[in-house]
Amino acid sequence: MSESVSGGAMKLRILLADDHEIVRRGLCALLQKREGWEVCGEASDGREALEMAKQLKPDVVIVDIGMPYLNGLDTTRQLLQHDPRFKVIVLTITDSDQVIREALDAGARGFVLKSDAARDLVSAVEALQSKRMFFTPRVNDLVLAGFLDKGHPISRDEPPNLPTLTVREREVTQLLAEGKSSKEVATLLNLSTKTVETHRSNIMRKLSLHSIRDLVVYAIKNNIIQIQMPPQLPRSTETTVV
Amino acid sequence: MPVMAVRILLVDDHPIVRQGLRTILEGRSGWEVVGEASDGVEALEKVNALHPDIVVLDVTMPRMNGLEACRLIQQDGKKSGLEVLFVTQHDSPQMMREALDAGARGYVVKSNAARDLLEAVEAVSQHRVFTALARSPQAAN
Numbered sequence: 059m060s061e062s063v064s065g066g067a068m069k070l071r072i073l074l075a076d077d078h079e080i081v082r083r084g085l086c087a088l089l090q091k092r093e094g095w096e097v098c099g100e101a102s103d104g105r106e107a108l109e110m111a112k113q114l115k116p117d118v119v120i121v122d123i124g125m126p127y128l129n130g131l132d133t134t135r136q137l138l139q140h141d142p143r144f145k146v147i148v149l150t151i152t153d154s155d156q157v158i159r160e161a162l163d164a165g166a167r168g169f170v171l172k173s174d175a176a177r178d179l180v181s182a183v184e185a186l187q188s189k190r191m192f193f194t195p196r197v198n199d200l201v202l203a204g205f206l207d208k209g210h211p212i213s214r215d216e217p218p219n220l221p222t223l224t225v226r227e228r229e230v231t232q233l234l235a236e237g238k239s240s241k242e243v244a245t246l247l248n249l250s251t252k253t254v255e256t257h258r259s260n261i262m263r264k265l266s267l268h269s270i271r272d273l274v275v276y277a278i279k280n281n282i283i284q285i286q287m288p289p290q291l292p293r294s295t296e297t298t299v300v
Numbered sequence: 301m302p303v304m305a306v307r308i309l310l311v312d313d314h315p316i317v318r319q320g321l322r323t324i325l326e327g328r329s330g331w332e333v334v335g336e337a338s339d340g341v342e343a344l345e346k347v348n349a350l351h352p353d354i355v356v357l358d359v360t361m362p363r364m365n366g367l368e369a370c371r372l373i374q375q376d377g378k379k380s381g382l383e384v385l386f387v388t389q390h391d392s393p394q395m396m397r398e399a400l401d402a403g404a405r406g407y408v409v410k411s412n413a414a415r416d417l418l419e420a421v422e423a424v425s426q427h428r429v430f431t432a433l434a435r436s437p438q439a440a441n
Binding site: 079080086087173 | 313315318321387413
C-alpha cells in the first residue's frame with residue numbers, strides 16, 4: 059500500500075469499483091488528468107474489488123455503493139476488516155441519513171455524491187492523500203447535528219438491522235435478493251448448497267422474514283441492494299410526432 | 301473509405317457520465333462532441349445553438365426529462381435530419397417503446413454503453429434504428 063515509483067516519481071495508485079463501465083471511464087479520465095495519479099485497476103462489482111485490492115494494494119479505493127454481488131458498503135467493511143490501512147471513498151447516488159451513517163460505520167474516509175463527483179472526487183482523493191477525511195457538506199451537517207445532540211453521534215433515526223447479520227449472511231442476503239438461487243449463491247461463494255440453505259434459514263429466522271419477497275424488501279430498505287426507480291413519464295405534455 | 305463527420309451533443313445530468321461518453325466517442329475519427337447539456341431545457345437551447353447531427357440523451361434528468369426533450373427536439377429537428385439516441389439506466393422494453401414513440405432512433409442501456417455506443421451512433425448517424433437492452437443488441441434498417 060505504498061505509492062508506486064514510476065520514472066523516479068511516486069505515484070498515487072487508485073482502484074475504481076463501479077458496475078457501469080461508462081462511469082469508470084469518466085472517473086478514469088478525471089483522475090488521470092492529475093499528474094502523479096494512476097488508476098491501477100478497475101472492478102465491476104464488490105467481490106472483484108476485494109480481490110483486486112488485496113492483490114494490487116492501492117493507496118485509495120473508490121467504491122460505488124450500488125454494485126452487484128457485493129455492495130459498496132459491505133465491500134468497504136470487508137476491505138477494512140482485511141486491512142485497516144485501506145483508504146476508501148464511497149460514491150453514492152443518495153445522501154440519505156441511513157446511507158451516510160452506514161458509510162461512516164463501515165469505515166469510509168470519504169463520501170462523495172456521484173452527481174458531484176466531477177467537482178468533489180479529486181478533492182476527496184487529495185484529502186485522503188493528506189491523511190484527512192472528505193465528506194460532502196450534507197454529511198458534515200449531519201455529523202454536526204449529531205454532535206450537538208449529545209448521545210446520538212450521528213442521527214436519531216431508527217438504526218438499521220444490519221448488525222444482526224454476519225458478514226457471510228449479508229453476502230447471502232444480497233445474492234438471494236438479487237434473484238439468485240441457493241445453488242447459484244453456493245457457486246459464487248464457493249460453498250455447498252446445504253450451507254447456503256442453512257444461512258438462508260438463519261437469515262429468515264433472525265430477521266423474522268417469511269418469504270423471499272420479504273427478504274428483497276429488507277435488502278432494499280437496508281441498502282444491501284438498490285433499485286432503479288421508473289421515471290415519471292411526461293404524459294401531460296405529450297406531443298404528436300409525425 | 302471516407303470518414304463520415306458526425307457532430308454530437310451529450311445530454312446527461314451527471315458530468316462524470318458525460319465524461320465517460322465523451323472518452324468513448326472522441327476515440328472515433330471524424331466524430332466530434334460539439335457540446336454538453338445537463339437537462340432537457342439546456343439540451344433544447346444547445347440543439348438550436350449548435351445544430352448537432354445526433355443528440356445522445358439521458359431519460360431521467362431534472363427540469364425536463366429526456367422523453368419530453370426528445371419530443372420537442374424532433375418537432376423542429378425532423379426536417380434537418382437530426383437524430384436522438386437515448387443512453388439510459390432503464391433496461392426496460394416499455395421505456396424503449398416510449399423513447400421510440402417520442403421520436404428517438406436509438407436506445408442503449410447505460411450499463412452496456414461502453415459496448416454498444418459506437419455501433420449505435422454509427423447506425424443512428426445513417427438514420428437506422430439501433431436498440432439494445434442489456435442482453436440483446438439489435439440493429440435494423
